[in-house]
Amino acid sequence: MKSEPDVFGIDHLQKRPNKTEPWDGVRNYQARNMLRDQMKKGDKAFFYHSNCEEPGIVGMMTIVKSGYPDATMYNPESKYFDPKATAENPRWFRVDVKFQKKFKHTISLKELKSYKQLKGMPVLQKGSRLSITPVTEAQWNFILKLAE
């Protein structure tokens, strides 16, 4: 799951009450579908810092609440406001994530790209803009070892 560290980075998450925060503001249908249909309580996710000096994976977190409507879509004051969203037909979803661990060092995009074991991982593909992408169990375990 990607976020810009200047906007909301892993340090922000760690400082939140209960180290938990709704992952809201996702306004892309593919990512929405994953939030809504696939991400379940207890699932794990990597925290990825994007659009920054050293893009890469900086830690891990746990999904503590599975997909539910992202209320920011109803708030005209929010930059995530969506006038077409209704209570009957909520367009956008979010999950709650909880900080689990910050890695001692960033596993940079550059490093991640260098491993043939991670070839094909969606987040590493050129032009990948999706803010939420799946990780296989093998990829997950491989990356965790890099973090040691």
Add this chain to the structure above:
DNA sequence: GCCAACGTTGGC
């Protein structure tokens, strides 16, 4: 700051 990639919008 540049620009490639790609999603969305809207005219037709």
Add this chain to the structure above:
DNA sequence: GCCAACGTTGGC
């Protein structure tokens, strides 16, 4: 339904 125009993302 096509596709040009436009906006956004994000690495570099």
